[in-house]
Structure formats: structure tokens, C-alpha cells
Amino acid sequence: MPETRSTPVTVPAVRAAKRSNGHPPLVMVTAYDAPTARIVDAAGVDLILVGDSVAMVVLGYEDTLQVTVDDMAHHTAAVARTRPSALVVSDLPWMSYHVDAAETVRNAARLIRAGASAVKLEGGAKRLPMVRALLDAEIPVMGHLGLTPQSVHALGGFRVQGKTLDAARVIVDDAIALAEAGVFGIVLECVPDAVARMVTETVPVPTIGIGAGRHCDGQVLVFHDILGWEDRITPKFVRRYAEMQADATAALAQFAADVRDGSFPASPETFHAADGVTEALGLYGSSATASSATVDA
Numbered sequence: 001m002p003e004t005r006s007t008p009v010t011v012p013a014v015r016a017a018k019r020s021n022g023h024p025p026l027v028m029v030t031a032y033d034a035p036t037a038r039i040v041d042a043a044g045v046d047l048i049l050v051g052d053s054v055a056m057v058v059l060g061y062e063d064t065l066q067v068t069v070d071d072m073a074h075h076t077a078a079v080a081r082t083r084p085s086a087l088v089v090s091d092l093p094w095m096s097y098h099v100d101a102a103e104t105v106r107n108a109a110r111l112i113r114a115g116a117s118a119v120k121l122e123g124g125a126k127r128l129p130m131v132r133a134l135l136d137a138e139i140p141v142m143g144h145l146g147l148t149p150q151s152v153h154a155l156g157g158f159r160v161q162g163k164t165l166d167a168a169r170v171i172v173d174d175a176i177a178l179a180e181a182g183v184f185g186i187v188l189e190c191v192p193d194a195v196a197r198m199v200t201e202t203v204p205v206p207t208i209g210i211g212a213g214r215h216c217d218g219q220v221l222v223f224h225d226i227l228g229w230e231d232r233i234t235p236k237f238v239r240r241y242a243e244m245q246a247d248a249t250a251a252l253a254q255f256a257a258d259v260r261d262g263s264f265p266a267s268p269e270t271f272h273a274a275d276g277v278t279e280a281l282g283l284y285g286s287s288a289t290a291s292s293a294t295v296d297a
């Protein structure tokens, strides 16, 4: 079992967690509801991301564009109710921070009031006015560069970003701009490891990679990918540590078989009436209630 954490993880603690300062790599995993949050926190991760990936891995959409601030607040609140020690970061969904600064702050405040300690938003220099407005409102912000799934149509699909020198420079410049504005960390998604290394060595805040190689200050993966809850698409950068979909399907098939062949429920899984009641009902012989003493009514 992982060591239990004595104090909750804070934004300043994450901000300081550069590997170049001798800090071990940060671990961030997504969670979207109370049971997944409890599992992730019990595993001892540093950050729980209530990702807008909830759209794809929980709600059945093909991309992340369908989720709203209401959806994100609903899932954030479920995670936060478990009072995890890990820092809860909640994704600002598409179109919640694209119109103006006031609307951005109001939307982010909904996620903070739902229980997040920080919000994450996608994009670089063009998001700086929104980032500054959030920070002015005392809302900690995490950046997200590289493959930004909310830009799926503009990017022409879920593709590795920063493959050319010019594209790599834009990512490095965006990371510098976000760090100078005051973000406390930056997710780097699907970029070549050399680009992630350049960013990591350039900015003073931790980078957290997903499909960005081993040089980042931390790693993040989606809960359902790590545990094999879905096997429709397994991205190259995922390492699976369990086969939950296969195990769950086999377990449920066994339950169905047990119901159909009459072996479920068995006596220990049944509430039995007291001897006299059963006899008065005339349903069973008295031997049928022999195990009733071992089962709570």
C-alpha cells in the first residue's frame, strides 16, 4: 500500500515540485466521481484531475467539446466530497473561457465552489488575458499545451503536436508566457520528448506530461486508460496496469450464470424469518431456517 499522506497537497507545493530541485516526479490521475476519487487518492497520487475527458470515458461522447460547466461542477463536487489529500484540479470546458474575462472567472468560480482547488485551461499566449483574470480572482491556474483536445477540429484530429522546429518553438514560447503569467504547472500532451524536455528545462513551474516522454516533472494518465476500463482505443503513450473491463465483464457474466442456474442467492445471502414465522407461513420445513441465526435480519 502507498504511504498515507499526513497533509493535503497544496498549490504552492506543486508549484515548487521541479525535478531539477530534487523533487520526485509528480503523479496526476483523472477521477470523475466519488469511487474513482477514493481509489486514486488511496493510491497516493499528488493531484486528481477532474478532466473534461469525462465526456469521452464516462459520458460516451466522441470528443470533449460536449461537456458544460454544469457537467464539470457536478463531477468536481462528487470528487471533492471524498475530501482527498491529493490536490483537486478541474478542467474548464470548451467555451467556458473563450468569450471574456468576466465570464471566465464566473465559470471557474463554479468549479472552485464545487470543491476544486485550481482550474486547468488549454492554450498558450492567446489565453493570457483569461489566465490573468483568474489569477487576479485568486484562482490558481494550470496550463495545457501541445495536443489540446478542445481544439480537435482546428488541429484536424487528435495528433502529436510540435513536430516541426517552428511548432516546437511556439510551444516553448507559450509555456514561457503561461509561466510568466503565473500558472502553477503546465500539462504537455502528445509532444515529442525533446520538446517536453526543452519546456521542462526552460520554465520554473512543473510540467506534467501525457504522451510527452520521461523528461517532464510529472506524468498524468486517464483513470480508465490505466485500469483498462475501455479497450476501444489505447493510445501509444498509455501503460495499462489492470484489465478492468475484461474482469468486470467476466464477473457480471458469472453473476448472470449464477442467477440463471439458481445458485444465487444462496442461504447466506438471504434473510430468513424466525422458525415460528416460517412454519406459520407453511412455506418450508423447519430445517430450511437452520442458518437464520448467522444472518442479520
Ligand code: KIV
Pocket (backbone or CB within 6 Å): 030, 049, 050, 051, 052, 053, 054, 091, 187, 189, 210, 220, 222
Ligand atoms: O481531460 C483530461 O483528462 C486531460 C488530461 C488528458 C491531461 O486534460
